[in-house]
Amino acid sequence: MASDQHFIDFIIDQINSSGRVTYKKMFGEYGLYFDIKLFALVCDNKLFIKPTSAGRTFIGNVVEAPPYPGAKPSFLIEDKLEDADWLNELIRLTVEELPEPKPKPKKKSK
Template sequence: MASDREFVEYVAGQIAADAVITYRKMFGEYMLYANGKPAVLICDNTAYIKTLDCVKPYLENAERGFPYKNAKEHYIIDPDDRELLSAVVKELERNVPLPKPKKTV
């Protein structure tokens, strides 16, 4: 089941960050970016955070799940918890590198 754009916009709106929040559709699902850095993966209207050391203090007791078949385990974050979501996204924005540019042929 693909995610609803309304849910994606809701999650993006819940992030109170000093970053520019954008999103991109990929295979019916979405990735939210903070200043161009990947932050929140949305699959089946569920918000996932990659299990990185920088967010472990915030999410070590969070539920975990797999956003799609053959994916690594991710944290599941409640988008209604605006304070936690914003703190995690800020931490990711500080610690995650920008994606490598795609090579043109």
């Protein structure tokens, strides 16, 4: 089941206080970006945050699940979706710890 636009709009409203969060539709689901860093996925109307040690410490009792079959487990966030301050702090900690994205190779010209 694909995520719906209402759910992604709700998540973006909760976490976009800085104005630096964007999303991209990917195969009916969504990738969430802070500037250019992919930090979360929204799949089946559920929020999955990339795992980091700072995020694990902040959350405490972590629930991990793969966002889609075959994916590595991520932090599944369900009971704190209404708490914008908590979500923003988790995202700040996560983004700080995530590495910068690798540059994409340039296409060879013909």
